[in-house]
Amino acid sequence: MSTYQAPLADMRFALFDVLGAESVFQRLGYAEATRDVLDAVLDEAARFTGTVLAPLNAVGDREGCKLDRDTGAVTTPAGFKQAYAQYVDGGWAGLTSPVEFGGQGMPHAAGVPLKEMIDAANLSWGNFPLLSHGATEALLHYGEAWQQEAFLKPLIEGRWTGTMCLTEPHCGTDLGLLKTRAEPQADGSYAIAGTKIFITAGEHDFTDNIVHLVLARLPDAPAGSKGISLFVVPKRRVDREGNMGEANAVRCGSLEHKMGIHGSATCVMNFDGAQGYLVGQPNKGLMAMFVMMNTARLAVGLQGLGVSDRALQNALRYSRERLQMRALSGPKFPDKPADPIIVHPDVRRMLLTCKALVEGGRLMGYDAALQVDIATHGADTAEREQADALLGFLTPIVKACLTEWGVECTYNALQCFGGHGYIAEHGMEQLARDARITTLYEGTTGIQALDLLGRKVLQMQGAGLKVFLAQVEKFCEEQAGNAAVAEFIGPLREKAAQWQQMTVQVGKRAAANPDEIGAASYDYLMYSGYVVLAYWWARSVAASEASSQPADFKAGKRETARFYYGRILPRTLAHAAAVASGADTLTTLEADAF
Template sequence: MSSYKAPLDDIRFALFDVLGAEGQFQRLGFTDATRDVLDAVLDEAGRFTETVLAPLNPVGDREGCTLDQATGRVTTPAGFKQAYAQFVEGGWAGLTSPAEFGGQGLPQLVGVPLKEMIDAANLAWGNFPLLSHGAVEALLHHGEAWQQEVFLKPLVDGRWTGTMCLTEPHCGSDLGLLKTRAEPNGDGSYSVTGTKIFITAGEHDFTDNIVHLVLARLPDAPAGSRGISLFLVPRERVGRDGATGARNEVRCGSLEHKMGIHGSATCVMNFDGAQGWLVGEPHKGLMAMFTMMNSARLGVGLQGLGLSERALQNALRYSRERLQMRALSGAKRPDKPADPIIVHPDVRRMLLTCKALIEGGRLMGYDAALQGDIAEHAADAGERKQADAIAGFLTPIVKACLTEWGVECTYHALQCFGGHGYIAEHGMEQLARDARITTLYEGTTGIQALDLLGRKILQMQGVGLKGFLAQVTAFCEEHANDGALAEFIDPLREKTAQWQQLTQTATDRACENPDEIGAASYDYLMYSGYVVLAYWWARAVVAAEGSSHPQVFKADKRATARFYFARILPRTLAHAAAMESGVAGLPELPIEAA
């Protein structure tokens, strides 16, 4: 069985030494977010995830969820419901929500380590409260005053949970094809009819009510994505006065049988004239939904990070215990019949790859959340605008790269176990199976790549990229004369220059042939992710050297940064070459079978 220990030392390093979170929070007006408060939050989050959630991870995988076809009710695995009750009692549901609706009003960045720890401890359980945060964000930005009053308070305190209902059997990412319809009832509410699939936590036994945010078409809706509206559809009817009524005409038709996350209820939801309430303006539902979607995409990126962390912890432990063969350079443990496998170079390669991607990825993901806080709360309008652009630019990179690296890291960790990793006893195969979904839901890696290159670079003229590059350039200039950092600063400068060149080439080619966007997008995204990570590793070395951490900690950061620059950053060469080949390097395949 795999175990989990919250990596609080490295989380604190990321927050306080590298990102300067305490000072940032005070500057943004979060006067209650002091170091003492933040340390207490981290300690208690570590305790909850280690002792309550982590032991339930294999239980959820083994038992899964069950559906009562007669009632449409779902029962979650043993212990899940009780764990959620402790989650609510501890105030975790509203940690970063506004105090006016019952939350604790802490910055979004404070919720990020909690999310990482939850997903490392028990990804399937973490899916149940995951989308409530996005539902809260959607209502805060787009809901009417009465909707905020009636729905936000129970969502914030965890008495209710939220879902996001987009996908239908015939359409996934192409939401312009959706058929779910909503017709006015004459009393301000709407009758919503349609079927949604792959709905995470669409039905469960945690709470008295579940609030579905559903995309549907009004009778006068124009065709395509411009004709989509967003509706609040609660499982139990809710009036404008907040009174809860009878069961709404929405139920779970079936549960998906999945490769992983068995403890998470992935539902087919049938809406048969269910009462719903319009959120925002008619035909403007995508705008409101993407407020929720962007929150979810950052959250899913953290899922990849959390799974990677747990996988590495167990692979390290096993690699120190497992005795097999002697080191090629001579016995390292002559008192034992063989050496531990951690002495073998290829095992070190796998472990260090995970370590470099996790510790650098943590900084990348946390910074995206910090940019969101700055975009919401900075006093200066110009700073808010730039932070918003950078946050939007980083979102597809964080979602795609942290999940792709999550698949890679769980693979490497399982590989360290050899055949023992393939059997269920050690829990590694569950982590590998669970990680696979993260690259798929809330937009596949390909969708993130198109969002980055097609929307954030071409449509928005790369404003977020320019803002981020300005930060990198300023950092490089600040440390240009530091000889001890030259091994990081020089290649970082080289890669950012190439990044700008590749961006320009992709833009020029897209003007001649739109297919060039799709041909370059995946490699452009991954190239971007590796350069962003190089920046954060260089920042980590500077922060470590200037900190009060022990010398062994500082040496570890520098050694891991060297490994990253020497062994992982060169992956950019392959991605650059693939981009250079253009659409000509992708021969067409026949649409019809021969």
């Protein structure tokens, strides 16, 4: 059976020792986000996720969600609804939301460990409150005052949940093709008609109302993506005073049968003239959609991290207990009939790979969340703009790499169990199945790669890349005399320089042939992720050596960093070679010749 215990020591190390989050929060004006308060939040979050959510993970996988086709109602797995009630009662839904709408006003980064814990404990359950945050952000940025008053308070309190309704049967990434219509009504509302698919938590039994954020076209909308508007469409009608009325003309038509996340309701939603209200300006829906999407992309990156950590915990426990053969260099546990498999180099390769990607990835994800706070509450315009550029640059890297590494880590962790990992008893095969979706929804890895190289680097002239590279150089200069990290500084500087050169080369080729962007994007993204992780591992070693952490903790950081630099960072060589090979290796073969 798979178990989960929040890695509080490493979470605290990431937040406080490496990122210095407490001082950042105080500087940004979050007076109540003190170390004592944050420690209490972490402790209680660990209790809730470990004792309430984690035991329901296998239940959700086994039972799944059930649709009543006569009514369109969805019943969630046993215990899910009760767990959500505890989540709301504990105030978790509004932890990082504005006080004026019923939230607790904590920094965004303070909620990230909670998000990681939820996803590690029960990824399917975590999908139900996930998109409420995206809906909240869209309404905060673009909603009218009455919309904020009517919808934000119940969303933030957790009495209602939210969704993003973007994808249609014939269009996913290319939203310019969407067909859902919005007809103006005499009372100022709109009648929304169309079908949306892959709607996470589109219907469930947790709350009385669900707030759908729906992309649709007005009758006079221009063609393509320039003609998309955003509408708020509640499951039950809501008037301008916030009063909930009769059922709206929106219904779940079916539930998808999926490879994993069985406990998450993935719905086909039919809108049959449902009452909705325009959010933001007509034909400007994509701007609001990207607010939701970018929030969700960081959140999905944390899903990959959480599932990875749970898989690692279970593989590590099993590797310490499972006896098989003797170490090649002689018995390590002569009092036992055989050595535990953790003594074998190949098992250690898999465990260290997971450890390096999880602990380094935690810093990558937490740092991106910290940039959200700085971009919102920075002391001056320059600081806010720099954080925003860095956040935009890091978002596709965090989303793509943490989820791709999630698939890799769950694979490696399952492999440590041998055949026992393939059967359901230990829960590892569920983690492997659940992890797979994270590379797909909220923009596939390929979409993240195009966003990074095509938009964030080339179109925006590398604004965020320049900020990050400046951070790397500043760190290297500050640590020049630090013997503890001397072995990492040279390779880190070398990779950063190669990164710059690669970017220039790709840009030159793309100017002559736009296909070069698509051809290079995946390998460019993965190269970027591994260099970012190298930076965080060097910083981890520096921070641990300067801290009061126990000796074995420091050794764990130091030796894992050496493993990362020696065995994982060299993957950049293959990615660099693939980028250099150019577009012709992908484009010359005719489609019919495949």
